[in-house]
Amino acid sequence: GAVVSQHPSRVICKSGTSVKIECRSLDFQATTMFWYRQFPKQSLMLMATSNEGSKATYEQGVEKDKFLINHASLTLSTLTVTSAHPEDSSFYICSARDSGNYDYTFGSGTRLTVV
């Protein structure tokens, strides 16, 4: 089946630094990538939607200058958390939509801890 590889699975960084999270679709073309954030005991909240080759669309309340999304190819999208703060500590998950059949495939998630 379709696989989305997400890296890193876990990262600890210092406050003020930036962290890049990668999601790569391994055997299909992901025209759309969704980025979610999940705080403990809460549900997944959509942060932004990115289409290959165009700017991402951010959900209300998500700072586009803080969460930089790049979707330069049909198989790779990245989320960079810039100037990270402890309140950015969360579980970040990507989900790729297959252009062929509109199935959604989730990455395995990245647990970010900002200290």
Next chain:
Amino acid sequence: RKEVEQDPGPFNVPEGATVAFNCTYSNSASQSFFWYRQDCRKEPKLLMSVYSSGNEDGRFTAQLNRASQYISLLIRDSKLSDSATYLCVVSHKAAGNKLTFGGGTRVLVKP
């Protein structure tokens, strides 16, 4: 009001028993409905899509009630491995088919 609401639980279920829970959604334009399963600290995984006529997949049965805007999931003959958080998910074309997640219902199956 949240777009998708679920009872957070936990539902404590004896092994072998049946458990059922609902999810309500507020957007009447919602067109697609799913149940996902999420284990602790893992990504959600699709359990089943929910169709208007209701559908069954082994021990799992999903129902959709458009008039009352809720969907349900029933698990028969619960296994210990069914312990997880079950996420109700809806989408609609006008929103670009993006998925909207409920807060999840936690199910704990005990021996």
